[in-house]
Amino acid sequence: MNKSLFLTLVLGIILSACQQKASEDLLPPVGELFENYYEERLPLYPFEATQIGDKRYNDLFPNDLTKEVRQQQVDFYQKYKTELVKYNRAELTEEEKTSWDLLNWECNINLELLAFPTHLMPINQFASTHLMIATMAGGSGVQPFKTTDDYDNWLKRVDGFVAWSDTAIVNMKEGIKKGYVLPIPLIKKVIPQLASLDHGTAEQHLFYTPVTKFPESFSADDKARLTKSYKEMVEEKVIPAFNRLHVFMEKEYLPAGRKTSGYADLPNGKALYDTYIKYYTTTSKTSDEIHKLGLSEVERISKEMLKVKDQVGFKGSLKAFFNDLRSNKKLMPYTKPEEVIAHFNAIHETMKPNLKKLFDLTPKAAFEVRRTEAFREASASAEYNPASPDGSRPGIFYVPIPDVKAYNTVSDESLFLHEAIPGHHYQGSLQQENKALPSFRKNLWYSAYGEGWALYSESLGKELGLYTDPYQYFGMLSAEMHRAIRLVVDTGIHSKGWTREQAIQYSLDHEAETEESIVAEIERYMTAAGQALSYKIGQLKIRELRTKAEKAGINFDIKKFHNKVLESGCVPLNILEDKINVWIKAGGKEQK
Structure with missing residues (x-):
C-alpha cells in the first residue's frame, strides 16, 4: 500500500470517529x-394515564384492535x-x-x-375491555366525574368503546376462520356479562350512574344537558353495542368455540405461550422447568399442610381436610357484607404495631377496603387497585362477596398481606412516590416482581403478629399452594395438553379452595396464559435472595433488605438479583 493511500485511510477512520463522537455529543441527555x-x-395507552391520575387523555379510546x-x-x-x-x-x-x-x-x-394476532381474540371473561369500561362507567372507579369536562370526556370515550366493540366482532369473525377462538366454557362466561348490560331503561343502566351523582357545583343547565346526553348515550349507543356483542357471542361465536383448553391448540400457539412465559416471569425458564418446579413445590407445601391438619386434630386425610374446610360453617361466620370488610380492617389494626419492625420505607398514599361492584362480583377475584399519584384516589383492596353466607375466612389474613399491606399497596405506592425514578418507571409493572413481592409478603404473617390461629396459618399455606399449583396447571393446560377438567381435578386434589373458586381460577389461566406463573417464580427469587443475604456473614437488617427490594420499583428478576448481590458484596450497606 502506498503512503498516500495509507494516510487517506487513516484520515478517513479518524474523521469517522470524530463524526461519531460529535453525533454522540449532540444527543440529548438520556433522561430526556x-x-x-x-x-x-x-x-x-390512555387508560394507563387515567389509572395514574393524568387527565389529559381521559376522552381517548384508541381502537387497538x-x-x-x-x-x-x-x-x-x-x-x-x-x-x-x-x-x-x-x-x-x-x-x-x-x-x-x-x-x-x-x-x-x-x-x-x-x-x-392476539387482536383476533379480543374478549374474555376475566380481563377484557368490556369489563374495564363497565368498571369505569359506575362513576366510583378510576375515571373521574368531578367536572363537566370529566362528564364530556366520558361521552367521547364511550364513543370509542362502541367503535372498539364493533371491531371486536369483525376480528372475532376473522379469528373463527383462522382458528383463533376462545374455548367454549369461557365464551359461556362472557355471554351473561354482556347480557347484563344490553337492555333496560336508561335510568336503571350502569352507564347512567354518573348522572345520579352530579356534584352540587353543577349548574341546572349543565345537569339538564348532561342528563339528556347520557340518556341518549345509554339508549342509542351503549345498550345497542352490548346487544350486538351479546347476540354475536351467543349465536355465532359460541357454536365456533374451541373444545380444547390450551394456547398450544392455537395457530403458532406454542410460540405465543413461550413468549407469555418470558413476558410474565421475566426469565428464560421453559414450560417444562416450570412444570417440574411446580410439582416439587406442591409436594413440599403438602408436607407442611399435614402438620397443621394434625395440630388441629383432624383425623382424616389431607384431601378430607380440604373438603372439611370448604364446608366448615365455623369459617363462614358472616351474614352481612359489611362484616367481611370490617374483618379485613381488623386484620390491618392487628398488624400495624409490627409493621415498623420490618419496614422503615412506607408509602404516603391512603388505603381502603371496598366490596367489588355487583356487576362483576360473580366472576371476580380479590384485587388491588393502585392509588393515584396525586393522592386524589386511595389504594383500594376490592373484595368480592357474591354470597356472604358462603364467604370463607380461612385465607383472609394472607389475602390482606398480599393484596393490601405490605403487598401491592406498599410496593405500588412506593414506586409511584419515588421521585428519583424517571416517569416511565413509576408505573411500570412486571408481574414476576410485583406478584412475587405480594406472595412473599404473605410469608411475613407471623413476623407481623398474624397466623396465631392455625386455620389462618393453613390459609397462608393454602394460598402458597394455590400459586404452586398454578405452575403445574398453567403449563399443563398450555404446553402439555391438559383439559380444563384435568386442571380442575388437580387443584381439587391439592388445595382447600371451593370447586366454584377453582373453576373460575382454571378458566382464568385458560384466558391469561402465563400470568399465573409469575407469583411463585417471583416469590421464590425474593426468598432465595433474602436467605442468601442472611447467610452472607453481613450485618443483616430485614428493614434494609426490604428497602433494597422495594426502592427501585418494579424490575425484571435478573435486575433485582444483580442489585441485591451488589448490596451483599457491600456488606449490606448503602453505596455512596
Whole structure:
C-alpha cells in the first residue's frame, strides 16, 4: 500500500470517529429520552394515564384492535429501541443503566407480543375491555366525574368503546376462520356479562350512574344537558353495542368455540405461550422447568399442610381436610357484607404495631377496603387497585362477596398481606412516590416482581403478629399452594395438553379452595396464559435472595433488605438479583 493511500485511510477512520463522537455529543441527555418515551406512550395507552391520575387523555379510546393502531404501537417501540442504542450504556450512571435496561426490555418484549394476532381474540371473561369500561362507567372507579369536562370526556370515550366493540366482532369473525377462538366454557362466561348490560331503561343502566351523582357545583343547565346526553348515550349507543356483542357471542361465536383448553391448540400457539412465559416471569425458564418446579413445590407445601391438619386434630386425610374446610360453617361466620370488610380492617389494626419492625420505607398514599361492584362480583377475584399519584384516589383492596353466607375466612389474613399491606399497596405506592425514578418507571409493572413481592409478603404473617390461629396459618399455606399449583396447571393446560377438567381435578386434589373458586381460577389461566406463573417464580427469587443475604456473614437488617427490594420499583428478576448481590458484596450497606 502506498503512503498516500495509507494516510487517506487513516484520515478517513479518524474523521469517522470524530463524526461519531460529535453525533454522540449532540444527543440529548438520556433522561430526556426516558421522559419523551413516557410522554409519547401515554396517548397510545390512555387508560394507563387515567389509572395514574393524568387527565389529559381521559376522552381517548384508541381502537387497538385495528391494524392502524397496532402498527402505531410497533412503530413507537421500534423508534425508541433505535434511539436507545445511540447511547453508550457503559457511560451512564448506575440508575440510568437500570432505566436503559428496562426501556430496552419494554421495547423488545412488546414488539415480540405484537407479532402475534392476539387482536383476533379480543374478549374474555376475566380481563377484557368490556369489563374495564363497565368498571369505569359506575362513576366510583378510576375515571373521574368531578367536572363537566370529566362528564364530556366520558361521552367521547364511550364513543370509542362502541367503535372498539364493533371491531371486536369483525376480528372475532376473522379469528373463527383462522382458528383463533376462545374455548367454549369461557365464551359461556362472557355471554351473561354482556347480557347484563344490553337492555333496560336508561335510568336503571350502569352507564347512567354518573348522572345520579352530579356534584352540587353543577349548574341546572349543565345537569339538564348532561342528563339528556347520557340518556341518549345509554339508549342509542351503549345498550345497542352490548346487544350486538351479546347476540354475536351467543349465536355465532359460541357454536365456533374451541373444545380444547390450551394456547398450544392455537395457530403458532406454542410460540405465543413461550413468549407469555418470558413476558410474565421475566426469565428464560421453559414450560417444562416450570412444570417440574411446580410439582416439587406442591409436594413440599403438602408436607407442611399435614402438620397443621394434625395440630388441629383432624383425623382424616389431607384431601378430607380440604373438603372439611370448604364446608366448615365455623369459617363462614358472616351474614352481612359489611362484616367481611370490617374483618379485613381488623386484620390491618392487628398488624400495624409490627409493621415498623420490618419496614422503615412506607408509602404516603391512603388505603381502603371496598366490596367489588355487583356487576362483576360473580366472576371476580380479590384485587388491588393502585392509588393515584396525586393522592386524589386511595389504594383500594376490592373484595368480592357474591354470597356472604358462603364467604370463607380461612385465607383472609394472607389475602390482606398480599393484596393490601405490605403487598401491592406498599410496593405500588412506593414506586409511584419515588421521585428519583424517571416517569416511565413509576408505573411500570412486571408481574414476576410485583406478584412475587405480594406472595412473599404473605410469608411475613407471623413476623407481623398474624397466623396465631392455625386455620389462618393453613390459609397462608393454602394460598402458597394455590400459586404452586398454578405452575403445574398453567403449563399443563398450555404446553402439555391438559383439559380444563384435568386442571380442575388437580387443584381439587391439592388445595382447600371451593370447586366454584377453582373453576373460575382454571378458566382464568385458560384466558391469561402465563400470568399465573409469575407469583411463585417471583416469590421464590425474593426468598432465595433474602436467605442468601442472611447467610452472607453481613450485618443483616430485614428493614434494609426490604428497602433494597422495594426502592427501585418494579424490575425484571435478573435486575433485582444483580442489585441485591451488589448490596451483599457491600456488606449490606448503602453505596455512596
